Amino acid sequence: MLRLSPVLDLGAAAPLWRGLCEARGAAIEIDASQVERIGGLCLQVLLAARTQWRADGRSFAIVQPSAAFADGVRLMAAADLAPQQEDVQ
Amino acid sequence: MDPMDAIKATYFQECDELLASLEEGLLALEAGEGDSDTINAVFRAVHSVKGGAGAFGFDRMVEFAHVFETALDAMRAGKLDPEPEVVKLMLRATDVLVDHVQAAKGEGAVDEGRAAAMADDLAALTSSEAPKPAASEAAAATTDEWGFAPLKFDFGDEASAASEAKWRLVMRPAPQMYAKGHDAALFLRELARLGDAQVSLDASALPDLESLQPETPYLAWTVELPASVEEAAIRDVFDFVGEDCPIELTLEGGEAPAAPSAEAPAADMQALLQAVQDESSPETSATVPPAAAEKGSADKGAPKGAQGATIRVDLERVDRLIDLVGELVINQAMLAQRVAESELACSSSVAIGLDELEQLTREIQDSVMAIRAQPVKSVFQRMPRLVREIAGATGKQVRLVMEGEGTEVDKTVIERLSDPITHMLRNAIDHGLETPEERAAAGKPEEGAVRLAALHRSGRIVIEVSDDGKGINRPRVRDIAVEKGLIAADANLTDDEIDNLIFLPGFSTASSVSNISGRGVGMDVVKRSIQALGGRISIASQPGKGSVFTLSLPLTLAVLDGMVISASGQTLVAPLTAIVETLRPKPEDVRALGPAGAVLAVRGAHVPLIDVGVALGLRHAPIDPDHGVVLLVESEGGGRSALVADEIQGQRQVVIKSLEANYQRVDGIAAATILGDGRVALILDVEAVVEKRLNERHAPLAKAS
Numbered sequence: 001m002l003r004l005s006p007v008l009d010l011g012a013a014a015p016l017w018r019g020l021c022e023a024r025g026a027a028i029e030i031d032a033s034q035v036e037r038i039g040g041l042c043l044q045v046l047l048a049a050r051t052q053w054r055a056d057g058r059s060f061a062i063v064q065p066s067a068a069f070a071d072g073v074r075l076m077a078a079a080d081l082a083p084q085q086e087d088v089q
Numbered sequence: 090m091d092p093m094d095a096i097k098a099t100y101f102q103e104c105d106e107l108l109a110s111l112e113e114g115l116l117a118l119e120a121g122e123g124d125s126d127t128i129n130a131v132f133r134a135v136h137s138v139k140g141g142a143g144a145f146g147f148d149r150m151v152e153f154a155h156v157f158e159t160a161l162d163a164m165r166a167g168k169l170d171p172e173p174e175v176v177k178l179m180l181r182a183t184d185v186l187v188d189h190v191q192a193a194k195g196e197g198a199v200d201e202g203r204a205a206a207m208a209d210d211l212a213a214l215t216s217s218e219a220p221k222p223a224a225s226e227a228a229a230a231t232t233d234e235w236g237f238a239p240l241k242f243d244f245g246d247e248a249s250a251a252s253e254a255k256w257r258l259v260m261r262p263a264p265q266m267y268a269k270g271h272d273a274a275l276f277l278r279e280l281a282r283l284g285d286a287q288v289s290l291d292a293s294a295l296p297d298l299e300s301l302q303p304e305t306p307y308l309a310w311t312v313e314l315p316a317s318v319e320e321a322a323i324r325d326v327f328d329f330v331g332e333d334c335p336i337e338l339t340l341e342g343g344e345a346p347a348a349p350s351a352e353a354p355a356a357d358m359q360a361l362l363q364a365v366q367d368e369s370s371p372e373t374s375a376t377v378p379p380a381a382a383e384k385g386s387a388d389k390g391a392p393k394g395a396q397g398a399t400i401r402v403d404l405e406r407v408d409r410l411i412d413l414v415g416e417l418v419i420n421q422a423m424l425a426q427r428v429a430e431s432e433l434a435c436s437s438s439v440a441i442g443l444d445e446l447e448q449l450t451r452e453i454q455d456s457v458m459a460i461r462a463q464p465v466k467s468v469f470q471r472m473p474r475l476v477r478e479i480a481g482a483t484g485k486q487v488r489l490v491m492e493g494e495g496t497e498v499d500k501t502v503i504e505r506l507s508d509p510i511t512h513m514l515r516n517a518i519d520h521g522l523e524t525p526e527e528r529a530a531a532g533k534p535e536e537g538a539v540r541l542a543a544l545h546r547s548g549r550i551v552i553e554v555s556d557d558g559k560g561i562n563r564p565r566v567r568d569i570a571v572e573k574g575l576i577a578a579d580a581n582l583t584d585d586e587i588d589n590l591i592f593l594p595g596f597s598t599a600s601s602v603s604n605i606s607g608r609g610v611g612m613d614v615v616k617r618s619i620q621a622l623g624g625r626i627s628i629a630s631q632p633g634k635g636s637v638f639t640l641s642l643p644l645t646l647a648v649l650d651g652m653v654i655s656a657s658g659q660t661l662v663a664p665l666t667a668i669v670e671t672l673r674p675k676p677e678d679v680r681a682l683g684p685a686g687a688v689l690a691v692r693g694a695h696v697p698l699i700d701v702g703v704a705l706g707l708r709h710a711p712i713d714p715d716h717g718v719v720l721l722v723e724s725e726g727g728g729r730s731a732l733v734a735d736e737i738q739g740q741r742q743v744v745i746k747s748l749e750a751n752y753q754r755v756d757g758i759a760a761a762t763i764l765g766d767g768r769v770a771l772i773l774d775v776e777a778v779v780e781k782r783l784n785e786r787h788a789p790l791a792k793a794s
Contacts, residue, residue: 010267010304017303024298040262040273044295044308052298075277077290077310 003031004069008042016042020049027059032082035065038072046081093270100141100329102401104190107134109470112183116473119176128171129319131179132161137325138186142193144275144329149199150189153208155282157182160211169214178214182207184474254316255341256323262306266333273310276334279326280312287313316340404500407460411647414450414457415744418648421450422741422765451742458499458645465543465550466494468506472541475511479518486525486536487518493543498550499645505622506552506642512615513554513638514539521558521636531633533557549624549666550644555637561630563587570596588628592616615640621749623759625776651743651772652720653764654734656700657707660770661734662743662762667775669721669729671737674714689714689731691721699782700733701773705757722775730779741765745772757781 002019005012020028030046046062053060065073065082073081114131117123139154160179163169185207191197258280262273280286291309295301314323320338327336425443433439469491480487498506522528522537529535542553563584570576570590582590590596594613612626619626624642643649651662652671678690679698688695698719700711712733720732743762748755748771759774 009272010270013303017298017301021298038274039267040306040308041267041304043274044292044306045298045301045303047292047308048295048298048301051295055297072274075281075288076274076308077277077288 001029001031003033004035006034006036008035008038010039010041013039013041013045017045020045024052025056025058028053028061030060030062031064032062032069033064033066035069035072038069038076040076043073043076043078043081047078050081096270096329097145100145101190101194104138104141107138108183108187108190109467110134111138111186112180112470112473115176115180115183118171119173119180123171125165128161128165129321132158132165133321133325135161135186136322137328138190140279140326141329142189143279144271145193147189147193149204150186150193153189153204154186156208156211157186160214163215175214178207178210180473180477182211184477187474256312256314256316256318256320257339257341258312258314258323259309259337260312260327260334261309261336262334263332264305266330267304267306269330269333271330271333273306273308273334276326276330277310277312280314280323283322283326284315284318289313313341407457411457411461414454415647418450418454418742418744419763419765421446423767424765426765454648454742458647461500462497462645463500463503464495464497465503465506465552468503468510469494469541469543471507472510472514475514476518476539479515483519484524485518485522487522488536488538489514490538490540491542492540496543496545496550498543498642499647501647502550502622502642502645505618509615509619509626509640510541510552510554512612513640514541516612517554517556517558517636517638521556521560523559527559531559545644546641549641551639551641553637553639555635557635560632560634560636561588561591561628563632566590588630591628592626620777621754623774647745649743649745649762649772650740651762652740653738653743653770654701654718654720655736655738656702656705656734659702659705659707660738660764660768661701661705662741662770662772663720663722663732663775664759664772665740667722667724669723671718671720674719674731676715679714687711687714689719691729691731694729696721696729696731697779697782698731698733699779701778702735704778704782705771722779724776724779728779730782732773732775732778743770743772 002023004016008016050060062069062082070079070082073079111131111134114123114127114134117127118131135154135158139151139158142150142154157179160169160182164171164175169175185199185204188197188199189204192199260273260276262271266273277286277288281288289311291311292307294307294309296307301307323338324336327334421443425447428439428443472491473489476487476489517539518537522539523531523533525535528537538557540553540555542555544551544553567576567582567587567590570587570593571578571580573596575590575593575596576582592612592615596613616626619640619642622642624640626638626640628636628638630636649662650665652665652668654661654663672691674689680688680690680695682688682697687698689698698711698714700708702708703711712735714733717733717735718737720734720737721729722732723729743764745760746762748758748761751761757774757778758771759777760772762770762772764770
């Protein structure tokens with residue numbers, strides 16, 4: 001379980017990336033319930049991670065997205081990041 | 090400075106300009122001078138303020154600006170007429186927006202109650218007239234939060250392209266964009282506010298997780314917006330990023346792409362128009378209505394053309410340049426002096442070269458001074474709000490007429506104009522104008538007029554504040570002055586002298602102290618601050634018709650054309666602007682007047698003779714005017730006097746060095762300068778010298794000097 005920090009801006013991108021790199025190789029659930037703001041850099045880390053997890057054949061899920069998170073990813077046309085459970089292929 | 094703070098500072102600077110143009114536009118509308126361009130400009134101003142506010146997270150400001158913008162949008166769409174009532178409301182809304190900006194700067198606070206009431210009033214304007222903008226906004230915002238955001242990659246859909254023209258915007262954040270505190274998410278949010286935005290994400294450049302650099306942007310977005318959204322509005326969203334987020338904006342449905350940046354927009358629009366007109370094939374179906382395209386080009390052309398190319402420069406740098414040029418002028422004068430002392434022939438190549446250098450120096454100086462010259466508009470434009478507020482507080486109806494806003498004056502002077510003008514306007518409204526009932530009873534229109542004008546007159550800037558109120562109540566002013574012990578009860582004063590009593594320290598006519606003016610810090614403060622600038626203030630009043638306050642100031646506090654004279658071995662400089670003529674008096678023209686005074690007959694008129702040396706306390710007895718030279722000077726009020734000096738050395742441009750800044754204020758001396766031989770010379774305050782002597786006409790001589 002990885003919990004996203006409330007503010008996902010420039011400063012949060014590198015820690016998030018490191019955290020995800022370390023978590024590779026196992027199924028992951030990411031808790032987005034605390035997110036107040038998400039920017040483009042963190043979005044791309046999450047998107048890259050999802051692609052990676054899919055390629056690795058592991059489950060990748062973002063759970064309990066806060067309204068701000070859902071709204072943020074919807075604005076950036078990545079709404080599919082928020083709601084659906086990504087299944088193992 | 091933190092980069093974020095620097096960006097914010099730039100934003101606030103732009104805010105000030107935008108808010109000024111907003112108010113200007115609204116005032117034009119109020120005066121019935123506005124057209125659709127004005128409304129567009131006003132709309133854009135609010136929009137840009139809102140855009141920046143969104144980027145910095147000033148949510149309250151965004152909320153308010155949004156309501157304001159919605160009302161303006163309705164006006165722009167012709168759904169709301171710019172009636173006087175509506176425009177007045179918007180002017181007050183502008184004041185609230187200014188408060189919001191100030192609050193965001195950390196200066197002052199927003200009156201929440203007032204802001205909320207204003208927002209309601211603004212919303213009421215549009216709710217009955219045009220529910221559309223709000224509705225579409227709401228629709229965009231309430232799209233299912235969890236669910237589906239349309240991902241449209243398919244631009245080949247001819248049917249839909251044919252039915253509706255669209256803006257297609259591709260944005261690719263550059264690496265430095267995020268580092269500067271911008272975020273793609275904010276731009277997308279702004280774009281979504283403009284209209285029904287269809288956003289699609291291009292993640293094709295995204296590398297795999299391991300090789301990803303977390304602070305390098307890889308994503309790009311394509312946003313489709315309805316063609317009804319103004320191009321300028323879209324570009325405004327990216328105003329703050331410039332090159333950091335390159336955008337490509339095209340009007341889908343036409344063939345020709347618009348320029349990636351704002352360069353050469355006209356040519357591109359023309360190409361686009363051409364493409365639209367040439368296109369006949371129904372498959373590609375160029376359905377841009379020419380009207381829309383023309384509108385776009387007109388919108389772009391007007392503001393861009395009006396702006397002209399400018400750069401922002403730190404004032405400090407300009408000041409340093411001006412200081413250096415001042416040194417250059419002094420140095421050049423010194424060099425000239427040395428050459429003169431070396432007794433080279435006038436035609437020698439050195440002397441000729443020196444002449445050329447002098448001309449060049451002068452040109453440089455003029456050009457440098459022009460950099461710092463600014464129209465008084467920046468001060469004037471703060472006044473309408475002040476007038477509205479005072480009018481509201483006093484319950485009087487006031488119309489402010491401003492003239493000569495383009496009059497240019499040095500920045501150092503401008504900065505110090507604001508307080509005196511504010512004071513004089515307050516005074517004019519609070520004391521000068523009558524209440525609507527009193528005015529009606531006196532047969533005047535209920536709305537009082539206050540005029541604020543700026544003009545150039547003989548090398549000085551003149552600011553006039555006039556009202557059509559009741560004028561100065563002379564008996565009352567006299568009574569108060571007697572009561573406060575300012576004058577003797579039996580003093581015999583002319584109307585002018587009575588009027589000038591109000592400039593005496595501690596004088597206040599308001600019988601009840603209001604919080605607008607009349608705290609005893611009245612016109613004497615104004616007079617002192619004006620005098621500190623080397624200016625003067627005068628008043629003319631007609632009972633029942635109103636008063637005119639006139640203040641005149643030097644155009645610059647940096648250089649001065651002067652006549653170099655000597656008195657009692659001291660070198661002095663008299664400002665050229667004050668001098669009418671110079672002459673050597675004939676003994677028969679000088680007539681004694683009283684024990685110490687004398688007058689000079691000049692072409693049939695008698696003017697008082699004032700010995701400069703005595704006036705400044707350099708000597709006790711005046712020299713014989715026959716042996717000196719006389720400078721005939723004219724004062725602000727138009728009165729003439731004759732200053733007697735020992736001799737005239739020449740005429741020269743001098744660099745003003747403030748005495749106040751380096752020493753203290755000296756009566757009769759305006760400032761000092763450094764001459765070519767390195768000596769310090771004092772610059773005469775002609776007006777003060779004349780005034781001082783005339784006021785002492787009844788005083789004994791010993792006391793006078």
